[in-house]
Amino acid sequence: MKIIAFRLMHSSERKKRVNKDGTGIIWIYAYQRGTNRKTQQKYFSTGVRVKPDQWNKKSRQVIKHPNALAYNSLLSRKMAELMEYQIDMINERRGEHISLNEFYERFTATGGKELSFASFYQMIAEQRKEISESTRQTQLNTLNHWRTAVGDTPFRELNYDTLDAFHQYLLGEEKELTTIDKYHRHVKTYINIAVNKGFIKSELNPYNNFKYDKGRARPKGFLRLEELELIELMEIKSLSSEQVKARDIFLLMAFTGLRFSDAVCIKPHNITKTRKGYHYSALMVKNRRRAKKEINLPLYTFFHFVDEEESRAQRWMKYCLEKYGSRPRAALFEGLSNTVVNENIKAVARVAGLDKHLTCHVGRHSFGTNMAVKVPIPTLQGYMGHSKIETTMQYVNMSKKIQDDVMERIRWEK
Structure with a gap:
C-alpha cells in the first residue's frame, strides 16, 4: 500500500461545480494507488471560496483576490495538517501505511485530532450494526464512566495504570464487583477491536496482565x-x-x-x-x-x-x-x-x-x-x-x- 498524496483543487475542476455567485470551494484532493492499481479518492473541504479566475491551477494558489495571502496561508496549514495526521497514523502502526478509507473515516471522526481510546470506543459503538440499541446504550454508559475516570487517554498511554485508575474509580463509586466486571468486559471488547484493527499491538493489550476480583454473581431472582x-x-x-x-x-x-x-x-x-x-x-x-x-x-x-x-x-x-x-x-x-x-x-x-x-x-x-x-x-x-x-x-x-x-x-x- 502506497502513501496517501494530497493536492489542492478548485470546484471548477470537479465537474465544473460552482455556486450561483460564481465562486467555488477549494478542496484538498486525497488519492492513493492500491496494489490492484486502482486509485482511491477522497475530498476534504477547506472552506475557502473563490472564483475560477482567482485560482491558479499550475501553482495551486489563490490569486487576484483581496484575501489571497491569508487564504494561501490557510490552505498551506490545512495541507500540512492532513500530512502530519497521516504521519502520526503511520507511526502509530509502527511504520505501516494506512488506507485512504480508514484515514478519511478517522480524520472525519476526530476533526484532525489525535485519536483517543474513548473517541475510538464511541466511533465503533455508534457504527456497530450487530448489537441491539439497548446494548449500545449500555456500552456507551460504560464509556461515560471511563471518561470520568481517565479522560480521553491516547492509545499510546493505554496501559496497566490506566485500567487500575478506572478500576479504583469504580470501587470508589461503591459498585458491586459483578457490575465492575461488566464495565471491564465492555472496555475489553473495544480494546480487542482496537487490537484487531491494528491500533494496539496484541502483546501490548493492557488486559494481558490486569487481574481483578470479579465477585460472585447473585442467584437469579424469579417469581413463582x-x-x-x-x-x-x-x-x-x-x-x-x-x-x-x-x-x-x-x-x-x-x-x-x-x-x-x-x-x-x-x-x-x-x-x-x-x-x-x-x-x-x-x-x-x-x-x-x-x-x-x-x-x-x-x-x-x-x-x-x-x-x-x-x-x-x-x-x-x-x-x-x-x-x-x-x-x-x-x-x-x-x-x-x-x-x-x-x-x-x-x-x-x-x-x-x-x-x-x-x-x-x-x-x-x-x-x-x-x-x-x-x-x-x-x-x-x-x-x-x-x-x-x-x-x-x-x-x-x-x-x-x-x-x-x-x-x-x-x-x-x-
Whole structure:
C-alpha cells in the first residue's frame, strides 16, 4: 500500500461545480494507488471560496483576490495538517501505511485530532450494526464512566495504570464487583477491536496482565406462579401509564420466556391463531452477527391449568394484543427501553405487595424456573433459545427451590 498524496483543487475542476455567485470551494484532493492499481479518492473541504479566475491551477494558489495571502496561508496549514495526521497514523502502526478509507473515516471522526481510546470506543459503538440499541446504550454508559475516570487517554498511554485508575474509580463509586466486571468486559471488547484493527499491538493489550476480583454473581431472582398472579390481578388505578406498560411486558416475558429485546419487538403478525390456540414465531434479535435463530412458541400450552379455559401465556398475549396491537406491522411495545421498564417494575412490585427486586430479566427467569419443574431440559432449551444446555441447567437448579418449598409445606400425619 502506497502513501496517501494530497493536492489542492478548485470546484471548477470537479465537474465544473460552482455556486450561483460564481465562486467555488477549494478542496484538498486525497488519492492513493492500491496494489490492484486502482486509485482511491477522497475530498476534504477547506472552506475557502473563490472564483475560477482567482485560482491558479499550475501553482495551486489563490490569486487576484483581496484575501489571497491569508487564504494561501490557510490552505498551506490545512495541507500540512492532513500530512502530519497521516504521519502520526503511520507511526502509530509502527511504520505501516494506512488506507485512504480508514484515514478519511478517522480524520472525519476526530476533526484532525489525535485519536483517543474513548473517541475510538464511541466511533465503533455508534457504527456497530450487530448489537441491539439497548446494548449500545449500555456500552456507551460504560464509556461515560471511563471518561470520568481517565479522560480521553491516547492509545499510546493505554496501559496497566490506566485500567487500575478506572478500576479504583469504580470501587470508589461503591459498585458491586459483578457490575465492575461488566464495565471491564465492555472496555475489553473495544480494546480487542482496537487490537484487531491494528491500533494496539496484541502483546501490548493492557488486559494481558490486569487481574481483578470479579465477585460472585447473585442467584437469579424469579417469581413463582402465585406471585405472578398477584401482579396479574393487582389493582392498577394507582399506577402511571408507564408503570402499567412495564407490568404488561414483564408478565409477557414471565409467561413466554422471551428476552426483553424480543418481547419489545412483538408485532401482531407474529401471532398465528391455530385450531389449538395461539402460536408465536419470529426471528431472535440477539446475536445479529450469527445465523438468526427462529423462535417458535406454542403459547396455548404454556401454563395451561386444567381448571382454566386457556393458558396464561395465551391469555396474556391476547390481552396485550387487544391493548397495544392496533397496527399489525407495528411493535406492541415500540420505543420501550429496558432501563425504563426496570425503573417502573420496582414500583409495580411495591403496589402488588411483593418484597422482591424485579427487573426485566426476572420475568424471563420466572418462566425458565417454573417451566423447569414440568418440561424436559432439551424442550426448555429450545423454547428459551439457549445455545448451551449448561445455561438451561441453571433454571433446573433454581427450580429445586420450588420443589423444596412444596415439600416444606406438607403436613405429615401418622
